[in-house]
Amino acid sequence: MKGGIRYHPEVDPDEVNALAQLMTWKTAVANIPYGGAKGGIGCSPSDLSISELERLTRVFTQKIHDLIGIHTDVPAPDMGTNPQTMAWILDEYSKFHGYSPAVVTGKPVDLGGSLGRDAATGRGALFATEALLNEHGKSVAGQRFVIQGFGNVGSWAAKLIHEQGGKVVAVSDITGAIKNEKGIDIESLFKHVKETRGVKGFHDAHPIDANSILVEDCDVLIPAALGGVINKDNANEIKAKYIIEAANHPTDPEADEILSKKGVTILPDIYANSGGVTVSYFEWVQNIQGFMWDEKKVNDELKTYMTRGFKDVKEMCKTHNCDLRMGAFTLGVNRVARATVLRGWEA
Ligand SMILES: NC(=O)C1=CN([C@@H]2O[C@H](COP(=O)(O)OP(=O)(O)OC[C@H]3O[C@@H](n4cnc5c(N)ncnc54)[C@H](OP(=O)(O)O)[C@@H]3O)[C@@H](O)[C@H]2O)C=CC1
Numbered sequence: 001m002k003g004g005i006r007y008h009p010e011v012d013p014d015e016v017n018a019l020a021q022l023m024t025w026k027t028a029v030a031n032i033p034y035g036g037a038k039g040g041i042g043c044s045p046s047d048l049s050i051s052e053l054e055r056l057t058r059v060f061t062q063k064i065h066d067l068i069g070i071h072t073d074v075p076a077p078d079m080g081t082n083p084q085t086m087a088w089i090l091d092e093y094s095k096f097h098g099y100s101p102a103v104v105t106g107k108p109v110d111l112g113g114s115l116g117r118d119a120a121t122g123r124g125a126l127f128a129t130e131a132l133l134n135e136h137g138k139s140v141a142g143q144r145f146v147i148q149g150f151g152n153v154g155s156w157a158a159k160l161i162h163e164q165g166g167k168v169v170a171v172s173d174i175t176g177a178i179k180n181e182k183g184i185d186i187e188s189l190f191k192h193v194k195e196t197r198g199v200k201g202f203h204d205a206h207p208i209d210a211n212s213i214l215v216e217d218c219d220v221l222i223p224a225a226l227g228g229v230i231n232k233d234n235a236n237e238i239k240a241k242y243i244i245e246a247a248n249h250p251t252d253p254e255a256d257e258i259l260s261k262k263g264v265t266i267l268p269d270i271y272a273n274s275g276g277v278t279v280s281y282f283e284w285v286q287n288i289q290g291f292m293w294d295e296k297k298v299n300d301e302l303k304t305y306m307t308r309g310f311k312d313v314k315e316m317c318k319t320h321n322c323d324l325r326m327g328a329f330t331l332g333v334n335r336v337a338r339a340t341v342l343r344g345w346e347a
């Protein structure tokens with residue numbers, strides 16, 4: 001099983017279960033050999049010191065070390081966790097079971113992490129966006145993007161989109177939201193965020209209401225923070241033509257219906273953000289083989305997986321005359337069902 005560990009105040013068992021289930025379909029859509037998992041701690045990581053975070057993570061690992069393992073359950077980063085968190089889990093796990101780098105992915109490269117994993121979810125979202133836009137005769141260059149969340153996923157997506165000539169006109173994080181119609185200089189924004197720990201106060205953009213980020217005028221909206229942010233209260237106001245679900249379950253079912261009637265095309269989370277778990281798979285494979293790929297190989301393989309995934313989802317949409325979300329779920333559920341029946345379960 002495979003999935004990230006989340007540190008966030010809203011983490012609870014129901015949310016973890018739902019996120020684990022999404023991982024089952026996501027790994028099936030990506031066609032990688034895992035089931036779904038997820039974990040989390042209800043806490044506010046930004047209010048904890050490094051030492052508190054380390055102790056919390058080590059005690060958590062002491063509780064779960066018999067549940068995780070290289071062929072049972074392989075954690076990775078999610079919201080509020082990062083390569084350092086994975087390094088602590090690896091170290092604590094190794095005290096019980098011996099040194100096993102493949103027990104976590106998304107670790108620091110110096111501990112056997114994969115080159116390209118840090119950027120992978122954002123890069124995968126870029127490849128997914130390219131596949132979708134190309135199908136509509138468009139490219140990333142010249143499109144106007146709005147991104148909610150400027151953490152691992154949102155910041156990498158912004159950087160890579162900017163490098164491809166896309167115009168990122170608004171971004172937000174927990175400190176606030178900023179906008180520049182002419183396009184935000186993402187490199188300068190990275191420097192600002194490093195110095196001030198948030199997008200708020202960036203000199204080359206003006207502040208906007210953080211609640212309005214999702215309804216800002218743009219071509220492509222990328223939610224890359226929390227779940228449930230696109231709902232019946234704001235779906236009617238959304239102006240984007242395309243939504244790329246870099247976050248997990250950012251759109252609730254009522255909003256999905258409203259947006260579909262409005263003709264908005266949504267690239268669903270279980271495909272759009274699968275770049276992270278796909279490169280986690282590459283990391284696990286490299287650890288097991290004891291061999292390290294160069295970054296170009298990681299990125300090229302990721303592109304192959306994302307492009308193939310898009311083709312497979314579209315094929316399902318054609319066969320069943322359905323939208324991309326239903327196509328992705330049908331693909332994932334069918335793959336799991338086929339494997340289950342082959343193992344001897346009654347159909
Ligand atoms: N990391 C990964 O590889 C993967 C992540 N995902 C999903 O992507 C999403 C983001 O994860 P990730 O980037 O790793 O998490 P991070 O913790 O790195 O970043 C989360 C970002 O969201 C911001 N944020 C939190 N609350 C709000 C809010 N209310 N409004 C606006 N911004 C907010 C945070 O702000 P601040 O930093 O200021 O707190 C931060 O910028 C999650 O849904 C996660 O499940 C999906 C696949 C893989």
Ligand SMILES: O=C(O)CCC(=O)C(=O)O
Nearest residue numbers: 003004076078276277280
């Ligand atoms: O990289 C991984 O193994 C899991 C990533 C994750 O948590 C997700 O895709 O939601």
